[in-house]
Every structure is written in C-alpha cells, then in structure tokens.
Amino acid sequence: MDERQALSSFAALSQETRLAIVRALVVAGPEGLAAGVIAERMGVSATNVSFHLKELERSGLISQRRESRSIIYSASYDALAGLVKFLMEDCCAGHPAIRENVEKSDGCCSPDDEVASA
C-alpha cells in the first residue's frame, strides 16, 4: 500500500455511512451484499448509497460484481490488511512498543480460533 492509496482509504473511512458499510461488508464475508440491501440497512437513499459505494471502490476497499439484477459489493480483505499494515509501520517507525501494545490488548480474535471457517 503506497501513500496515495492510504490517504484515499483514510478519506473513505472518515465518513460515518461509509465506515458502517465497510463494517457490514466485512461481516458479510466474500458473498457480499447487494446495493439495495446496504441502502436499506444504512437507512439512506439508493442515490446516496451509490455515491458512497463508488467512493469506497475508488479507494480499493471494496469491489463489486453483477449478479442478475443486483450489484453485489464485498470488502477487499487485502486492501484492509494493507491499510492496517501501513498504519502499523508508521507506528513502529518510532516506537515498537506500540506494536506490542496493539497485540497485547487485542480482544478481537485469536489467530488459531476461527481460521477453519475461512
């Protein structure tokens, strides 16, 4: 992930609706969600969700595919992982202690926990 991409990703994630969309898509997994479903869940208009989805796609955080009448969006795990890495590298540049801090207090998921489901 180069700086331009990171800047664009941060911008994409700095908007409430878009952050919520990314979260929903990450939870949804590779199957993704149709634009209409996303709009409904977020409580925004079709026009508006379309605008935000385009922004997210432009930054590379999500991708789309057509499936019959629907357009299905899904999270780009590579891009998300790349962004985390970018942030970590910036942190570590100064003080490795941060990295430790992140890993120690990680209440998210342990590496060997649910890997079977991937």
Place this chain on the structure above:
Amino acid sequence: MDERQALSSFAALSQETRLAIVRALVVAGPEGLAAGVIAERMGVSATNVSFHLKELERSGLISQRRESRSIIYSASYDALAGLVKFLMEDCCAGHPAIRENVEKSDGCCSPDDEVASA
C-alpha cells in the same frame, strides 16, 4: 477507541500534510517537534501548519506542550495503537485470516527487536 474518535482520526490522516506530520512526530519520539520546525520540514506556512496541528489534536492523535517560546507537538502512541486496534477488530469481525495476513507480512519491526530503546 469509539467510533466517533475513529472517524475523526481517519479524517485527520486523510490529508497529505497531516499524515506527513504524524509520521514525522512518530519518528521524533516523545521529545516531539516545535511547530516551527514542523512547518519548515513540511514546507508550509505557520498559519497552515497551525491549522493542521489543531485538527490532529482535536482527533487526539497528537498532543502539545509549551516550552519557552515554542510549542512542542508529539504523537500520541496510545491513540495510534487504538486506531490500529479499531481497524483490526473491524477486519477480524469477518475473517481472522486478515489478521494472520497482517502479522505474517509485517516487515516493520519485531516485538523483541528494539524494545530496549523505549
């Protein structure tokens, strides 16, 4: 780190000058850098750097202290670590594989490498 803080942090990091400032401050360490030094390094006016520093402080990513005539800014490692964690949790919410991916390809710094310098 709650959502509001994350949104604000992403917004702060989505601007070229501000991202460069954070990087410089992370490298500078706890001693930090004076506003004037930052302005000079970034090649922007005093007014402009002041604006961006205020934005960064508002989001909690940096903090300031006065030292004689200068105002010294330094990175908030806690906030940065919190942001990394926030992102990781969003990732992991869907697929733990991402976390593995981040850790595997991390060419940044190993936990027991430079910790002595902290």
Place this chain on the structure above:
DNA sequence: CCAATAATTCAAGGAATATTGAACTATGGA
C-alpha cells in the same frame, strides 16, 4: 517597558464532499 520571536486566531475565498430528486441504463419475467 520595548522589541523580537514563536505561534495562534480571524476572516475571506476557493476547492472538495455530501445530499437530493429527476432522468437514465441494464436485467429478467409475463
């Protein structure tokens, strides 16, 4: 106290983003 240094705040203009409704495109079924 006065001048110099270091920075911030204010106000104004310009640029980029976000929101909305109307018009348009693509797909699938009767």
Place this chain on the structure above:
DNA sequence: TCCATAGTTCAATATTCCTTGAATTATTGG
C-alpha cells in the same frame, strides 16, 4: 415487447475543509 426491479448518473445545492494574509497573544532578552 412491455413492464417492473435494481442501480447508476446527472445537475444543483449545501456543507465542510483548505489556504492565505492580517491581526493577535505569549514569552524572553535588552
């Protein structure tokens, strides 16, 4: 073919963000 469904694109407006120069505040040295 015609219609309904699912989305997008367009154009206009509103809002927020960025930049700049001028004025202001805080600190130190003479």
